Amino acid sequence: MQSTSSVTKAAFRRLKNTKPALFVCDVQEKFRPRIHQMDHVIHTSKFMINVAKKFGMPIIVTEQYPKGLGATVEEIKEIIDEQSCKLFTKTRFSMLTPEVESHFKSTGADAAIIVGIEAHVCVQQTVLDLLERGVDVWVISDGVSSQRPIDRSTAIDLMRSLSARITTSESAAFELLEDATHSNFKQVSAWATVPRPTSSL
Secondary structure (H helix, E strand, O other): OOOOOOOOOOOOOOHHHOOEEEEEEOOEHHHOOOOOOHHHHHHHHHHHHHHHHHOOOOEEEEEEOHHHHOOEOHHHHOOOOOOOEEEEEEOOOOOOOHHHHHHHHHHOOOEEEEEEEOHHHHHHHHHHHHHHOOOEEEEEEEEEEOOOHHHHHHHHHHHHHOOOEEEOHHHHHHHHHOOOOOOOHHHHHHHHOOOOOOOOO
16 A cells, blocks of 8 residues: 555546455444444445455454444344454554554555445544555445434545545445446345335435
8 A cells, every 4th residue: 555645636546447345344233223324334334245255355344442332233243254354353443453454455455445334433534544545445325324414424525525436335336347247247236136224325
């Protein structure tokens, strides 16, 4: 990863032309009753994890102070495994702890896709850290949230203004597929048609 002293406007690259890793930020049990549209965040996070596994992407999962905030929700825990996913615990708000940064570098990924919570704290700080290092970032808008909608929307506006790409889970998945003849098309399409929670995200 390239280190820079400030966030600068990134050169345009299509997601399909990158080698992305999926970052899953702090989707933990204690947040379940607090986060706006948490059920939709979980649904979208599961979808993106399944897509990432299908495309062979590195997957990085973090838990913020699990002693107090609980472990990753069961719906996600049941689909992650040690082969495709690496789990880190942290107290820093950003996911980009020294351990995570070292692992990310070791994967050879040159871009990041991110889902999780909270949009205006841990997600935003992770995105800013990645952008500072010259990493292209795609924020999955239907997969990030906060306790207050105003915090979520403000964070998305800020991240967009600093050159993060704001997209949706289906948009990102079908960008990666590019063509209906892709070998993963039928499976990803099936996941995309799974009924999802009603959302205002």
